[in-house]
Amino acid sequence: MTSEFVIDRAALQRLLDVIGGDPEDLAELLEEFEDATPKTLQKMEAAAGSGDLDALRISTHSLKSNGRDFGATALAQLCEALEYDCRDGTVDDPVKRVAAIAVELDRARSALAIVSKEHE
Amino acid sequence: MNDSTVNLSETTETVSSARILVVDDDRLNRMKMRKAVQHLGHRVDVAENGVEALEALNSTPYDVVLLDIIMPEMDGFDVLAEMKKHDEMRDVPVIVISALDDETESVVKAIELGAEDFLPKSFDPVLLRARVGASLTKKRFRDQEKEYFGRIERLTVAAEILESGRFNPESLDLEDLAQKNDPLGRLAAVFRGMAAEIYQRELKLKRAIQTLQGTFLVLAVGLVWGLTPALSRMASGLGSQPLGLAIWVNGIAAVFCLSIAAYRGKIPRLNFKEFMFFVYWAIIAGILQRMTTFVATEHVEAAMLSLVVTLQGFMVFAFAAITGMERASPRRLIGLIVGLVGVSLVLYTRFDGTNGAQNAWLLFALLLPLLFAVEAIVLAGKRPENIDIFASVGLMMAFSAIMLTPWAYFSGDLLSLGPQVGRLEFLVVLMGIVAASSLLLAFHLIATAGAVFYSQSAYAMTIAGVVWGMLLLSEELSFLAWGAFAIIVVGMYLVEPKANDEELVIKRSFNDRN
Numbered sequence: 001m002t003s004e005f006v007i008d009r010a011a012l013q014r015l016l017d018v019i020g021g022d023p024e025d026l027a028e029l030l031e032e033f034e035d036a037t038p039k040t041l042q043k044m045e046a047a048a049g050s051g052d053l054d055a056l057r058i059s060t061h062s063l064k065s066n067g068r069d070f071g072a073t074a075l076a077q078l079c080e081a082l083e084y085d086c087r088d089g090t091v092d093d094p095v096k097r098v099a100a101i102a103v104e105l106d107r108a109r110s111a112l113a114i115v116s117k118e119h120e
Numbered sequence: 121m122n123d124s125t126v127n128l129s130e131t132t133e134t135v136s137s138a139r140i141l142v143v144d145d146d147r148l149n150r151m152k153m154r155k156a157v158q159h160l161g162h163r164v165d166v167a168e169n170g171v172e173a174l175e176a177l178n179s180t181p182y183d184v185v186l187l188d189i190i191m192p193e194m195d196g197f198d199v200l201a202e203m204k205k206h207d208e209m210r211d212v213p214v215i216v217i218s219a220l221d222d223e224t225e226s227v228v229k230a231i232e233l234g235a236e237d238f239l240p241k242s243f244d245p246v247l248l249r250a251r252v253g254a255s256l257t258k259k260r261f262r263d264q265e266k267e268y269f270g271r272i273e274r275l276t277v278a279a280e281i282l283e284s285g286r287f288n289p290e291s292l293d294l295e296d297l298a299q300k301n302d303p304l305g306r307l308a309a310v311f312r313g314m315a316a317e318i319y320q321r322e323l324k325l326k327r328a329i330q331t332l333q334g335t336f337l338v339l340a341v342g343l344v345w346g347l348t349p350a351l352s353r354m355a356s357g358l359g360s361q362p363l364g365l366a367i368w369v370n371g372i373a374a375v376f377c378l379s380i381a382a383y384r385g386k387i388p389r390l391n392f393k394e395f396m397f398f399v400y401w402a403i404i405a406g407i408l409q410r411m412t413t414f415v416a417t418e419h420v421e422a423a424m425l426s427l428v429v430t431l432q433g434f435m436v437f438a439f440a441a442i443t444g445m446e447r448a449s450p451r452r453l454i455g456l457i458v459g460l461v462g463v464s465l466v467l468y469t470r471f472d473g474t475n476g477a478q479n480a481w482l483l484f485a486l487l488l489p490l491l492f493a494v495e496a497i498v499l500a501g502k503r504p505e506n507i508d509i510f511a512s513v514g515l516m517m518a519f520s521a522i523m524l525t526p527w528a529y530f531s532g533d534l535l536s537l538g539p540q541v542g543r544l545e546f547l548v549v550l551m552g553i554v555a556a557s558s559l560l561l562a563f564h565l566i567a568t569a570g571a572v573f574y575s576q577s578a579y580a581m582t583i584a585g586v587v588w589g590m591l592l593l594s595e596e597l598s599f600l601a602w603g604a605f606a607i608i609v610v611g612m613y614l615v616e617p618k619a620n621d622e623e624l625v626i627k628r629s630f631n632d633r634n
Binding site: 018021029057 | 145146147148149152155156158190191192241242245248
C-alpha cells in the first residue's frame with residue numbers, strides 16, 4: 001500500500017496551513033509524530049493490559065487527534081471507535097483492539113516517513 | 121528609512137497582539153497549537169495540564185485561553201469551574217478545543233461552565249483566526265468597559281469627597297482621569313477645574329480673614345505691651361527700682377496665669393525637656409532681655425531704642441529665609457520695610473541729634489531685637505504644644521521671677537510692698553496683668569500666624585507706647601503717629617500670617633443629607 005492511500009493529503013495540507021505554511025515547521029511536527037506516537041501507543045498497551053479503561057480512553061483520544069491532524073484517517077477511525085467504546089464501557093478485548101491500532105500506526109508512520117522525504 | 125518601516129509594523133503588531141495560553145496534555149498538539157497561534161501574531165505560553173494552567177493564569181494576565189477538554193486528572197471542565205471562582209481569571213475568555221463529532225454534549229457543558237466559544241480539534245486556520253479574533257474583541261471591549269466603570273467609580277468617590285467639603289484638587293485625585301481626551305475625561309477635567317476654582321476662592325477668603333484677625337491681634341499686643349513703659353515710668357515716679365518691680369510684676373503675672381490654668385484643670389506635669397524649655401525661655405525673656413534693656417535705656421535715646429527694637433522683624437525674617445521655617449517672599453520683606461518706614465516716621469520727630477556718643481551703644485542695643493527674635497523663633501518652633509497656653513506663660517513668668525530674685529537681693533533692689541494697698545500696690549497688680557495679657561496674646565499670635573507676622577508687633581508697640589504716653593502722661597503726640605499707624609497696617613497686609621498646612625474644609629449646605 002502506498003502513502004497515497006494511507007495518508008489524506010488534504011488533511012496534511014490543512015495542518016501546514018494552520019501552522020503558517022512553513023514546510024520546516026511541518027517537518028518538525030512530523031519528527032515529533034515519529035517520536036511521540038510510539039510512546040502514546042505504549043501507554044495504550046499498558047492501560048489495555050491492566051484494564052484501565054479511563055487511561056486507555058485518554059491516550060487513545062490523543063492518538064486519534066494526532067492521526068487526524070496528520071491525515072492518518074484509518075488510524076484515527078480505529079482510535080475513535082475504541083475511545084467511544086471505552087467511554088461507554090463496551091470494550092470486549094482492549095489488548096486486541098490496541099494491537100490492531102498498532103498495526104495501523106505502523107502503516108501511517110511508514111507512509112508519513114515517505115511524505116517527510118518528499119518534503120526534504 | 122527601512123528601520124522606521126520595520127518599527128511601524130512592529131508597533132501595529134503589538135497593538136493587536138495578544139497573550140494566549142494553550143492548555144493541552146498532548147505534546148504534539150501543544151506544538152501544533154503554539155505554531156498556529158504564533159502564526160496569527162500572538163504571544164503563546166503552553167500548559168500541560170489543568171494545574172499548570174491555573175498557575176499560569178494566576179501569574180499572567182492572558183487575553184485568551186485555548187483549552188483542551190480531555191486531559192488526565194484535572195480536565196478542561198475542572199479548569200473552567202476553577203477559573204470562575206477567581207476574580208482575576210473569571211473574565212479571561214476560554215475557547216474550548218473539542219473533537220466535534222460526538223461531543224456536542226461536552227461543548228454545551230463547557231459553554232454552560234462559562235467557555236466563550238469552541239473549536240473542533242482539526243480546525244481550519246481561518247476558523248482559528250476568526251474565533252480567537254472574536255474572543256479578543258469581546259475581551260478588549262470588556263476591559264474597556266471595566267476601565268470605564270472604574271473611572272466612573274473614581275468620579276463618584278471624588279463627588280463624595282466634594283460633598284464632605286474637601287475641595288482641594290489634590291484630595292479629589294482626578295489628575296490622570298482629567299488628562300484623558302474622551303467624554304468622561306472631559307467631565308473629570310470640568311469637575312476638577314470647578315472644584316479648584318472654588319477652593320482657590322475660599323482659600324483667598326480664609327487668608328483675608330486670617331490676616332485681619334492677625335492684624336487685630338498684633339495691634340492688641342502692641343497696645344497692651346505699649347502700656348508697660350508708661351506704667352513703668354509711673355511706678356518709678358512712686359520710687360520703685362526696675363528690678364524689684366520686675367520680680368513683683370512677673371510673680372503676679374505667674375499667679376494670674378497659673379490660676380486660670382488651674383481653674384481650667386490644665387496644670388501640666390513637665391518632663392525634663394519641657395522643664396528646660398521654660399528655663400531657657402525665662403532666661404531669654406526674663407533675664408537677658410531685661411538686663412539688655414536696663415543697660416541700653418541708660419545709654420541710648422528712647423526713640424532710637426524703639427526703632428532698633430523693631431529690627432527684630434527683619435531678624436526673624438532672615439532666620440525664616442535661611443531655615444525655611446516660614447515662607448520668605450519679597451512681598452513679606454517689603455511689608456516689613458513698609459512697617460519700618462511707618463515707625464521711623466513717628467520716631468523721626470523725637471530724635472535728639474545732640475548725643476553723638478551713643479553710636480557704640482547702638483551696636484549693643486542691637487542685642488535687644490536679636491533677643492526678641494530668638495524668643496519668637498523658639499516659641500514658634502520649639503514650644504511644647506501639648507501644654508496649655510495659660511500654664512506656659514505662667515510657668516515662664518514664675519521661673520523668671522525666681523531667677524531674678526537672687527540678683528535683686530544682692531543688688532539691694534528688692535521691693536517690699538503691702539500689707540496696705542496703696543497706689544504703688546495697685547499699679548504693680550495692674551502691670552502684672554498687663555504683662556500676662558500681652559504675653560498670652562503674643563503666644564497665641566505666634567502659634568497661629570507665625571513668628572514673622574508676630575514680629576511686627578514691635579511696630580505696633582512703638583506706636584502704642586507713644587499713644588499711651590500721651591494719654592497717661594500727657595506727652596505730646598505728633599499727628600504723624602496716626603499716618604505711621606496706617607502705614608504699619610499696610611505693611612501687615614503685605615506680610616500676611618504664615619500659611620496653614622492643614623487642608624481647608626468648606627462647609628456647604630448640601631453636606632447635611634439627613
